[in-house]
Amino acid sequence: MLLTIFASMALSSTxxxxxxxxxxxxxxxxxxxxxxxxxxxxxxxxxxADRFCxxxxxxxxxxxxxxxxxxxxFNFEMRLKGAxxxxxxxxxxxxxxxxxxxxxxxxxEVGANWIAxxxxxxxxxxxxxxxxxxxxxxxxxxxxxxNFPEFSEKMK
Numbered sequence: 001m002l003l004t005i006f007a008s009m010a011l012s013s014t015x016x017x018x019x020x021x022x023x024x025x026x027x028x029x030x031x032x033x034x035x036x037x038x039x040x041x042x043x044x045x046x047x048x049a050d051r052f053c054x055x056x057x058x059x060x061x062x063x064x065x066x067x068x069x070x071x072x073x074f075n076f077e078m079r080l081k082g083a084x085x086x087x088x089x090x091x092x093x094x095x096x097x098x099x100x101x102x103x104x105x106x107x108x109e110v111g112a113n114w115i116a117x118x119x120x121x122x123x124x125x126x127x128x129x130x131x132x133x134x135x136x137x138x139x140x141x142x143x144x145x146x147n148f149p150e151f152s153e154k155m156k
Contacts, residue, residue, distance in 0.1 A: 022053035022061050027077035030057075031091075034073045037148070038096040040065050043076065046109065048087035053079045068093070085112040095128070095148040106130035106146040120144075 033041060042065045043054045055061050055077050068074045078089070088111040095104045106128045109121040124130035124146070133143040 022055040022059045022077075022079045023081055025079060027055075028052075028080045029078045031076050031078070032073050033068050033076075033091075033093070033144075035068045035093075036070050038070070039068050039093045039148075040096055041068050041074070041091065041093040042066075044090040044092070046088040046090055047111075048083065051081050051083040052087050052089075053081060054089060055079055067096075085114050087111070091144065093146055097148070097151055099151045100126065102126040104128035104148040108132065108144050 043062050045052070045054065053061050057075050057077065059077075059079070062076055066074060088109060091108045091110065093106055097103075102125070104124075104126045106122070106124040108130070109123075111119045113119050118134065120132045120134075122130045122132050127149040129145075129147040131145040133145070
């Protein structure tokens with residue numbers, strides 16, 4: 001059985017305003033990470049870090065690794081602070097199955113060519129599989145999928 005991590009990013013213009021470290025404006029995009037087995041994920045700002053904020057749904061900036069568990073989605077927002085769409089951030093998720101000699105993991109480097117035109121680079125290591133599915137008019141979500149291999153004794 002494969003561990004599947006699903007992350008989606010949806011444009012939002014109707015979110016409540018919050019000011020807990022990331023400003024008072026509405027979220028530019030909302031992201032969802034969903035897993036069917038435990039994983040540790042991190043969000044890392046890579047470029048123009050002072051021009052945007054990655055926050056929880058209350059507006060508090062996310063600065064530490066977090067756990068994602070089955071049946072409990074993790075939501076976060078990207079809030080702009082004068083950004084010119086030249087910023088980039090990274091989503092990294094690592095399997096919590098400690099039996100592997102090298103932990104399967106996947107990374108998504110997320111940027112934008114312009115408004116509603118994301119640029120995403122995908123990298124998966126140690127038999128993980130990762131896939132990005134762009135948004136459409138019918139489904140306005142950017143979707144990130146990660147499949148971790150099922151552990152077997154030969155993987156020690």
